[in-house]
Amino acid sequence: MAIQPSPTPPTDDIIDVLIIGAGPCGLAVASRLREETPSAIFTDEEHQRYHWIKRHTGRMALVQAHNRKNNSVRAEKYAPVSSSSSSSSSSSSSSAAGKPPQDESCPQPKPAGEKHESSSTCPNILVLDSTAPAWMEKWNRSFCTLQIPHLRSPMFFHVDPGDRDGMLAYARETCREEELWVINGCVGREVSKHKRKKMEKMRSKTCQIAIDERDRKDYFSPSTALFADYCASIVSRYGLDVSDQIIAQEVKDIKYACLPGSVHTGEPVFTVTTNKQFFHARAVVLAIGPGNTKNLPWPISPVESDGMCHSLDIRTFPSANVRQKIKARQETNVVVVGGGLSSAHVVDMAVRAGVSKVWYFTRGELKVKHFDIGLTWMGKFRNYEKAVFWSADSDDERLEMIKTARNGGSITPRMHKILKGHVSANRLAIHTHTTIASKQFDPSSHTWTLTTNPPAIQDFPADKIDYIYLATGVNSNAAELPLLRSMNADHPITIKQGLPCVTEDLMWKEDVPLFITGRMAALQLGPGAANLEGARVGAERVAWAMEGVLGRKGEGDEQGEENGVSRVDFCGLGNRFAGLDASSKRV
Incomplete structure (x- = not known):
């Protein structure tokens, strides 16, 4: 060693x-x-x-709105008014100019x-x-x-x-509003088609669109x-x-x-x-x-690491043996274990990569909600x-x-809709309240033999599983x-x-x-x-x-x-x- x-x-x-x-x-x-x-x-x-x-008390920086470049809202540093006459006159002059007294001890915003x-x-x-x-x-x-x-x-x-609304301002300033995904059915209401076309027409002329305060009530998620x-x-x-x-x-x-x-x-x-x-x-x-401690249902031996990994350990996708089978147009089967949003993305990746069938096992119900905690939070x-x-x-x-x-892992309605599409195409099988009871890996064929709990899973190829992904979170x-x-x-x-x-x-x-x-x-x-x-x-x-x-x-x-x-x-x-x-x- x-x-x-x-x-x-x-x-x-x-x-x-x-x-x-x-x-x-x-x-x-x-x-x-x-x-x-x-x-x-x-x-x-x-x-x-x-x-x-x-x-x-007295140390918190008070926020004073200022008109700045690109219409962004910034603030000047607050400094308490001194009781001395010189300080009062300085403070008065600053106030007359519409600005608070400046303090050079730290960088100004x-x-x-x-x-x-x-x-x-x-x-x-x-x-x-x-x-x-x-x-x-x-x-x-x-x-x-x-x-x-x-x-x-x-x-x-x-x-x-x-x-607080800096990302929204950044998206507007860089003309990247199209990268904002509307969180449907959350709060607010979607923009009508007529209004959307009007906004797109305005955007084509100029990127300097004033932010409508009513838009802040709607929820969007930014692109990666x-x-x-x-x-x-x-x-x-x-x-x-x-x-x-x-x-x-x-x-x-x-x-x-x-x-x-x-x-x-x-x-x-x-x-x-x-x-x-x-x-x-x-x-x-x-x-x-x-x-950095990953949640694993069982220890992964060095031999088993050729056919299984945690979602945080993915380096290439899909694995080499699965990629070879897909290229040779052979049948492939992948098992994904989890119940959160990461597991749903791994499922989607496997289907889009060409895996014949993905088997999605969740320990409990497949919970669908916009955020990992309730909207009230x-x-x-x-x-x-x-x-x-x-x-x-x-x-x-x-x-x-x-x-x-928190109530455990969950997926978003958008990802749930994608998964339902894969199920309709017979590329995905979702089994809730299902766990892997036993496993055995064959290094020569790079395949798994699994038994599940409950055992009766229709059409499940128990001895032909090519890879297992554990999207089980971190401790x-x-x-x-x-x-x-x-x-x-x-x-x-x-x-x-x-x-x-x-x-x-x-x-x-x-x-x-x-x-x-x-x-x-x-x-x-x-x-x-x-x-x-x-x-x-x-x-x-x-x-x-x-x-x-x-x-x-x-x-x-x-x-x-x-x-x-x-x-x-x-x-x-x-x-x-x-x-x-x-x-x-x-x-």
Whole structure:
């Protein structure tokens, strides 16, 4: 067995923020840390209800609409008015010009297409990813491998911290509205044929079409290519495309302790060990999604790997032996095990590739719905479900709500219609409540002999199965992730059914700035934690808490006053005009 090279020794260089994972969650955090005036993630009612935001009173960037290039909605950074006369005059002049006072401590937001300038006061960020030294590489590769033409999420779910409707604006600005797929029967109503023809006629004349606010009520899903290009524009806008910012290394361990024999012995820091070297960081963000442990109904031996694989391990499709049989016009049979959207795409790929018959086994019912969680959790007006979730008395109660909301894997109505077409053509057989009871692989013929439960499947060629695809998802268990072994031993926390009980700021502990985002933060973010919305909301919480971790937290008194702004006034509680002193009015 080859001996792995030992990691290079650690240095005294300490990174401000080390992000593990260059997928949507990692990109959401990195871009949010570069954005001083994020779009409104939470409504006024949510600000009033959830006390975790109170600790940051006076630090939230207020959004002020501005007319910008390409009619995009941006915002300027909010700076509190100083009590000094000089500051008052400066503030008054800025107000007279219609702009708030400027603060040069961090890059100001810029229109789409323009980059943020780097600043020494913003945290330096390093990203580690096991796939490639590039943003969204694993995400894009997975969508390409499974030939998924469009996302399942609606348009307002993305990782851009600057504009909630940024993807819609990007599609309009780049004249790519045709890549928006209408989610029929969800909300709103479809555009009539007459109106569609009129819109196409207008589009042929010019691409600068004003966005009708009524269109925002309709739900669309972007194409895979459009979403990839939009993420690339976010990377460019926030200056996250610098060389050596993303390193392709796999993290093996994370430790948090003081460094003996270092110039930084006074403060505990993270030591992140990869397969090649060590890194030190003040804060670490774990943005790996569900993790890398695949759900497999049984272990796959090296011999069996020639005739079976997990959907995440697909490199070429179909397999070599199936491709040869298709080319020779021989009968081919493929089994797909699963019940989610990935399994449906694998089925469709196999039929379109020329497989004679695909046998689709699902452990339960084949559930059909637009999103992987209920529409009440996915809509723009989902505050009620979130309020109930965040008001839960215990994590056990939240777990039950997560299970109810997700309710296992599901496929979209669009894919269900495609599958029904394959069934009608006798190219597909769907068997619900069916599992594989036993299996035997013949390496010489590259075929399987299977028995099923229940056993009576009409026309099933039990001894002539050419390949098995296991689209059975990925396991999310913080107690079993190898890179969290030291954290679980040195700084143990409660883990319920694989989900860590992190703080409201998504920190491992109050005094341990290891932030968890994505699916493993579901006990704080809710059932949508694994979606793009969870990535953006999680990044918002991380960014707020990061100011305190890196020593940039404002000093406020214990009565809720900070920078002269009352917590009650800031959160919109009570009568905000009650804070006005009549005796101090200027006449």
